[in-house]
Amino acid sequence: xxxxxxxxxxxxxxxxxxxxxxxxxxxxxxxxxxxxxxxxxxxxxxxxxxxxxxxxxxxxxxxxxxxxxxxxxxxxxxxxxxxxxxxxxxxxxxxxxxxxxxxxxxxxxxxxxxxxxxxxxxxxxxxxxxxxxxxxxxxxxxxxxxxxxxxxxxxxxxxxxxxxxxxxxxxxxxxxxxxxxxxxxxxxxxxxxxxxxxxxxxxxxxxxxxxxxxxxxxxxxxxxxxxxxxxxxxxxxxxxxxxxxxxxxxxxxxxxxxxxxxxxxxxxxxxxxxxxxxxxxxxxxxxxxxxxxxxxxxxxxxxxxxxxxxxxxxxxxxxx
Amino acid sequence: xxxxxxxxxxxxxxxxxxxxxxxxxxxxxxxxxxxxxxxxxxxxxxxxxxxxxxxxxxxxxxxxxxxxxxxxxxxxxxxxxxxxxxxxxxxxxxxxxxxxxxxxxxxxxxxxxxxxxxxxxxxxxxxxxxxxxxxxxxxxxxxxxxxxxxxxxxxxxxxxxxxxxxxxxxxxxxxxxxxxxxxxxxxxxxxxxxxxxxxxxxxxxxxxxxxxxxxxxxxxxxxxxxxxxxxxxxxxxxxxxxxxxxxxxxxxxxxxxxxxxxxxxxxxxxxxxxxxxxxxxxxxxxxxxxxxxxxxxxxxxxxxxxxxxxxxxxxxxxxxxxxx
Numbered sequence: 001x002x003x004x005x006x007x008x009x010x011x012x013x014x015x016x017x018x019x020x021x022x023x024x025x026x027x028x029x030x031x032x033x034x035x036x037x038x039x040x041x042x043x044x045x046x047x048x049x050x051x052x053x054x055x056x057x058x059x060x061x062x063x064x065x066x067x068x069x070x071x072x073x074x075x076x077x078x079x080x081x082x083x084x085x086x087x088x089x090x091x092x093x094x095x096x097x098x099x100x101x102x103x104x105x106x107x108x109x110x111x112x113x114x115x116x117x118x119x120x121x122x123x124x125x126x127x128x129x130x131x132x133x134x135x136x137x138x139x140x141x142x143x144x145x146x147x148x149x150x151x152x153x154x155x156x157x158x159x160x161x162x163x164x165x166x167x168x169x170x171x172x173x174x175x176x177x178x179x180x181x182x183x184x185x186x187x188x189x190x191x192x193x194x195x196x197x198x199x200x201x202x203x204x205x206x207x208x209x210x211x212x213x214x215x216x217x218x219x220x221x222x223x224x225x226x227x228x229x230x231x232x233x234x235x236x237x238x239x240x241x242x243x244x245x246x247x248x249x250x251x252x253x254x255x256x257x258x259x260x261x262x263x264x265x266x267x268x269x270x271x272x273x274x275x276x277x278x279x280x281x282x283x284x285x286x287x288x289x290x291x292x293x294x295x296x297x298x299x300x301x302x303x304x305x306x307x308x309x310x311x312x313x314x315x316x317x318x319x320x
Numbered sequence: 321x322x323x324x325x326x327x328x329x330x331x332x333x334x335x336x337x338x339x340x341x342x343x344x345x346x347x348x349x350x351x352x353x354x355x356x357x358x359x360x361x362x363x364x365x366x367x368x369x370x371x372x373x374x375x376x377x378x379x380x381x382x383x384x385x386x387x388x389x390x391x392x393x394x395x396x397x398x399x400x401x402x403x404x405x406x407x408x409x410x411x412x413x414x415x416x417x418x419x420x421x422x423x424x425x426x427x428x429x430x431x432x433x434x435x436x437x438x439x440x441x442x443x444x445x446x447x448x449x450x451x452x453x454x455x456x457x458x459x460x461x462x463x464x465x466x467x468x469x470x471x472x473x474x475x476x477x478x479x480x481x482x483x484x485x486x487x488x489x490x491x492x493x494x495x496x497x498x499x500x501x502x503x504x505x506x507x508x509x510x511x512x513x514x515x516x517x518x519x520x521x522x523x524x525x526x527x528x529x530x531x532x533x534x535x536x537x538x539x540x541x542x543x544x545x546x547x548x549x550x551x552x553x554x555x556x557x558x559x560x561x562x563x564x565x566x567x568x569x570x571x572x573x574x575x576x577x578x579x580x581x582x583x584x585x586x587x588x589x590x591x592x593x594x595x596x597x598x599x600x601x602x603x604x605x606x607x608x609x610x611x612x613x614x615x616x617x618x619x620x621x622x623x624x625x626x627x628x629x630x631x632x633x634x635x636x637x638x639x640x641x642x643x644x
Contacts, residue, residue, distance in 0.1 A: 092375055092466065092547065147471045148388045148442065155468040157451060230547060231469070 071221035071263060072236030076143045076152045080218040080235055080277075082202040083268055085139040086113055086189065091158050094230050098219035098267030099138060100279060101201045104194035106310045107138050107161065108303065109266035110294070111169035111187045112285045124180065125173040129165040136163050136189050140199050141220075141231050154231045157196070161189035166302055171285060182250055185284040185294045188306045205271050205278035208297045209251050213240045215293075217253075217283060219267025238269075238291070249298030251281065252290050269293050373551025376532065377448050377466065381550055382512050384532040384595055385412060385445045386471075387504070389419045389438040389478075397422030399438060403533035403594030405606060409509035411639060412443055413632065414593030415609060415623075416480045416502040417494075427488040434480035441504055442473040445512070446548065469547075476504040479639045481631060500611060501628060502593075503635035505642060516597060516604035519626045523598065523607050527555045531620065533594030533610055535587060553620065560627075587613040587620035596622045 075083075082102075085095035086109050097113030115132035117125045137158050144153035166184040174180055209215070218235040236255070244250040253269075269281035281293035296303060376384075383406040389399040400421040404414030416434070417424065423436035449468035481499040489495050523529060532550040587594075587610045596608040608622035625632060 144470075147444065147473050151388070151444070151471050153468070153470045155449075156466060158465050 072217070072234035074150065074152070075218065075233040075235050076146045078143055078198075080216075080233060080268070080270070081140070081142055081198070082200045083218040083220075083233055083235075085141065085220045085231075086266055087137045087139065088114065088133045088135075091137050091139045092230070095139070095220035097265045098221075098283070099189065100218075100268035100282070101140075101195060101199060102204065102279065102303065103201055103307050103310055105161075105191045106307055107189040107191065108268075108279075108282060108296075109187055109189065110282050110284055111165045111185045112171055113266040114163045114187045114189070115165055115169070117173070123175045125175075125177070126170065127173070128170040129167065132163050132165045132187065134163060135160060137161070138189055138191060140195055141233055142198065150229055150232060156231060159191045159193060159195065161191040164188050164190065164306065166299065179285060179292075182244075182248075182284060182292065182294075184249065184299060184302075186282060186299060186302070188303075188310075190306075190310050202268060202270070202277070202279040204296055204300065204303065205280040206297065209240055209271075209280050209293075209295050211240055211242050211251075213271070214238070215240060215253065215280060216270040216272055216277065217264050217267060218270065219264035219283065221263030221267075240293075244292055249295045250284065250292055251295060252292050255291065373531070373549040376548040376550050377450075379448070381530075381532045381548065381595070381597075382445070383514060383516065384534075384548055384550075385443050385510075386534045386548075387412070387414055387418055387593065388442045388444060388473075389421065390440040390442075392420070392422055392436055392438050395422040395426070395436070397425055401534065401590050402592045403535065403590065403610065404443065404504065405532075405593075405595035405609070406510055406512060406514060407503075407606075407632075407636070408514060409512060410506040411636060412476065412504040412506065413595075413606075413609065413625075414478075414502050414504060415611060416478075416484045416500050417486055417497055418593050419478045419480065419502060420486065424486055424488060424494060425492070427486070428492050429490040430488060432486040432488065434482070434484050437480060438478065441476050441478055443476050443504060443506055443510075444471045444473045445510060446471050474506045474508055474510065476506040477639075477642070479503045479505065479635050479642075481635060497611075499631060500623060501609070501631055501635060503632070503639045505639040516595075516606050518629065519598060519605040519607050522624060522626050523555050523558065525555055525558065527598065529553050529555055529607060529622075530597045530599055531587065531591070531594065531610060531622075532597070533587065533591030535589060535591030535594070556619070558624075587611075591620075 075081075082100050084099050084101060084107055085091065086097040086099040086107070087093070088096060097109055099107040099109035099113070102108050111129070111132075112127045114136050115127050115129065117127045118131050120126055137160055139156050139158045142155045144155065146152040165187040168184040169186060170181070170183045171185060172180040172182075214237055216235055217238050218233060220232065221234050238253045238255050240251050240253045242252055244252055264283040265285060267283045268279050269283060270277035271280045279296055281295050284292045284294050385404050385406060387402045387404045389402070391397070391399050398421065400418070402414055402418030404412040404418075407413045416437070419441060420432050420434075420437035423432045427436075447470045448466060449470075451465040451467040480502050484497075484499045484501075486497050486500075487495040530550055530552055532548065534548055591610045591613075594610045595606050596610065598605040598607045606625050608624050608626075610620060611623045612621040613619065614621070
């Protein structure tokens with residue numbers, strides 16, 4: 001039946017049938033299947049010469065994970081399980097930022113991860129402590145059996161917490177979102193309940209970051225170019241180049257390899273030595289030219305106050 | 321079915337829903353009268369839109385699996401992830417190109433056939449565990465929280481049609497695929513009930529179709545998830561694509577377009593091979609597998625299983641005939 005209904009191969013293009021009867025079911029929310037009608041021989045179907053009515057489909061390829069190499073190596077051995085996902089929205093949507101446990105109830109992250117940019121009259125954008133979320137969620141991840149290069153069984157736990165940005169936190173961005181200035185890009189999230197073992201808490205480093213020092217960055221990386229995988233924690237080594245400005249508490253670092261990966265926002269930077277690793281910095285917002293981190297030894301006094309406040313059981317806690 | 325479409329001539333059938341959407345497009349009728357036809361404004365947004373749908377944490381689509389192909393021997397590169405659907409406890413239906421990623425990446429200006437595709441795959445059916453909610457939330461309704469994901473895997477061997485072919489142009493863009501179906505025979509059976517049937521009719525314009533897959537769910541352009549998602553779509557077009565070289569292959573190239581509704585899903589990388597179901601009072605029917613998508617972030621394309629039943633049956637027979 002069908003073959004008889006079709007014109008010969010000389011007819012180059014296509015036949016357009018308009019199904020008048022489907023209007024109702026298309027427009028409505030409820031589905032009301034209408035039968036598919038193939039054009040009958042000699043039908044008065046409309047013919048158009050332009051194929052453009054059908055959108056050009058892009059052939060879907062398998063999900064290619066090769067770009068993940070720029071995010072580093074997967075932490076399937078749970079070496080950096082103190083590194084957590086930070087979300088203001090749905091945690092299942094993937095990490096908006098990373099953070100690090102520095103106490104059973106305290107997560108350290110970047111201020112820009114939990115505070116919202118505000119436009120300034122000068123066409124610049126500011127992110128500071130006046131527009132922070134009250135709450136954020138923190139998701140811990142511990143890996144089990146490793147299945148593929150990218151996939152391991154995982155146990156996750158999501159905690160809710162209160163956000164407190166560093167009192168001096170301020171980022172200034174130009175209209176192209178390039179960083180103009182950055183001060184104390186830090187915030188803590190105080191969890192409602194302490195995390196449960198086997199999660200580790202990162203010890204704080206006592207001495208300041210040095211130029212040329214090789215640090216380990218960890219996070220649930222994601223960037224525009226390299227999409228993160230849900231729950232996939234990565235780490236990699238990066239070399240500190242220099243202090244961004246004297247006594248700024250901000251350091252620039254470089255990445256080995258051809259691609260500048262900015263996906264570890266809010267994640268920890270560890271110093272590793274024979275005794276293990278200690279937290280020296282938090283990855284800050286990345287402009288397209290350079291990667292920067294905020295020094296923890298530089299802001300240690302504020303960190304200690306927040307750690308102490310989190311251990312206090314009275315409400316409100318006395319000022320330190 | 322097979323003979324019915326054997327002589328289909330190089331033609332495209334195009335069925336468009338008349339009143340689906342927004343902007344009016346003038347279409348000239350045979351009679352010469354201008355008809356105002358409203359169709360969805362295609363390709364307005366070029367960016368990849370937020371992939372809609374919701375995570376299938378309740379195991380609503382237990383037959384939908386994740387497929388990680390092996391590296392093809394002799395080729396370097398990342399194999400990649402796709403979706404598929406169990407058609408029997410030890411057989412998975414997917415898209416053939418899912419087994420051929422390193423080859424497709426390097427095949428500039430040439431074609432890829434089944435000889436350069438993976439000879440083995442891992443089929444993974446994730447299982448979820450949930451966090452116990454504390455008693456204080458008893459009053460308010462709080463969504464269940466994920467507490468763990470297990471990715472149990474079973475090895476399998478893919479069977480690809482002899483006529484399967486992917487054409488890649490000089491720029492490295494995939495231009496066309498033929499017979500893009502694969503059946504994977506698993507080393508052991510998956511303990512799952514096949515909760516759908518194959519359809520006895522083609523999908524219809526305006527019909528609601530559920531798309532399921534493990535695609536790279538991009539939100540805010542940055543995040544990906546290896547979680548099973550599903551979402552509802554409406555079919556907006558059906559067309560039969562020509563294959564000038566071999567008209568007999570036309571039957572494998574039925575494309576069915578659909579647009580997502582506000583809450584619908586959109587196919588992304590990794591959704592390829594995932595199932596599309598019709599769901600009604602008669603039950604659930606596997607009407608197609610995800611094939612491609614339009615960069616407008618609204619339109620996805622599936623290959624019809626109803627139309628390609630002959631080819632799928634042939635692959636199943638080949639997989640069954642193999643003696644381990």
